[in-house]
Amino acid sequence: MLHDYPKTTYGDTIADIYDLLHAGWDPTATVDTLTDLAGGGRALELGVGTGRLALPLAAAGTPVTGIDVSPAMLARLREKDPEGTVEAIEGDFADFTAKGEFAVAFAVNSLLQLTSLEEQRACLRRVREHLAPGGVLVLEEANPAAFTGGGLQVMNIGPDRLQLLASQYDPMTQQYRAQQVILRDGESRLSPVALRLTTPTELDLMAELCGMRLRERWADWRRTTPYTLESRQHVSFYDVG
Structure with a gap:
């Protein structure tokens, strides 16, 4: 996690x-x-x-x-x-x-x-x-x-950017954790997401x-x-x- x-x-x-x-x-x-x-x-x-x-x-x-x-x-x-x-x-x-x-x-x-x-x-x-x-x-x-499967998803593809989402879900605690991976203009950044589903x-x-x-x-x-x-x-x- x-x-x-x-x-x-x-x-x-x-x-x-x-x-x-x-x-x-x-x-x-x-x-x-x-x-x-x-x-x-x-x-x-x-x-x-x-x-x-x-x-x-x-x-x-x-x-x-x-x-x-x-x-x-x-x-x-x-x-x-x-x-x-x-x-x-x-x-x-x-x-x-x-x-x-x-x-x-x-x-x-x-x-x-x-x-x-x-x-x-x-x-x-x-x-x-x-x-x-x-x-x-x-x-x-x-x-x-719709969000409990986890894994890696392609969220957005554009001419100058790619947005991926890597996620994990714990059904015991209902905790969803993910990282948005954004590739844009030759740079990359991570944006973490946490939810209680x-x-x-x-x-x-x-x-x-x-x-x-x-x-x-x-x-x-x-x-x-x-x-x-x-x-x-x-x-x-x-x-x-």
């Missing part, structure tokens, strides 16, 4: 090329759904990173507060957002405080980066405390069934214990593709109970 490392490691090692690696991602469906859920209220993002989602969401008219543990990621966000359209908070979203209440809170492939049951549960408690009455939590997270039903139980109930679950943000065992991710919507 990979050695332990600080929570800031992933963001700090990849912040300068993060947007490039995700250049083909289209935020439209996610922004449209979150805008509708927010209904003119405020949104809270867990793991705001470089703002690849928070900035277009704010541009669509929803005030956004974003939390991230990586100083390098937040520095990149501030470069892209010099006017501070997105309120950025540096901190661990397992234990955070933000001003006011939010109509919607969301995480995109971030909650499972909290690698213990206690941290994930603590995060959901804090989210519940920050959601306004009638608020909604939306989680886009990995389907563990929490099942959707386990997330449902944790959310319920924190005062939120599952409303619906899909495989996409447009809510047109049913979630199945073969889906690579789920998009789950939780109402304040």
Whole structure:
């Protein structure tokens, strides 16, 4: 297994090329759904990173507060957002405080980066405390069934870069450890990833214990593709109970 490392490691090692690696991602469906859920209220993002989602969401008219543990990621966000359209908070979203209440809170492939049951549960408690009455939590997270095999995968091939993922999974602890290997411009870099692959039903139980109930679950943000065992991710919507 990979050695332990600080929570800031992933963001700090990849912040300068993060947007490039995700250049083909289209935020439209996610922004449209979150805008509708927010209904003119405020949104809270867990793991705001470089703002690849928070900035277009704010541009669509929803005030956004974003939390991230990586100083390098937040520095990149501030470069892209010099006017501070997105309120950025540096901190661990397992234990955070933000001003006011939010109509919607969301995480995109971030909650499972909290690698213990206690941290994930603590995060959901804090989210519940920050959601306004009638608020909604939306989680886009990995389907563990699609990621437990381990091994080596080719993630991206471009004219000037190659992205590989080497991974291991321990079913006893639900710990997933991986190294992204990025070859670009004649250079190579490693970006480690650590996740606790929490099942959707386990997330449902944790959310319920924190005062939120599952409303619906899909495989996409447009809510047109049913979630199945073969889906690579789920998009789950939780109402304040």
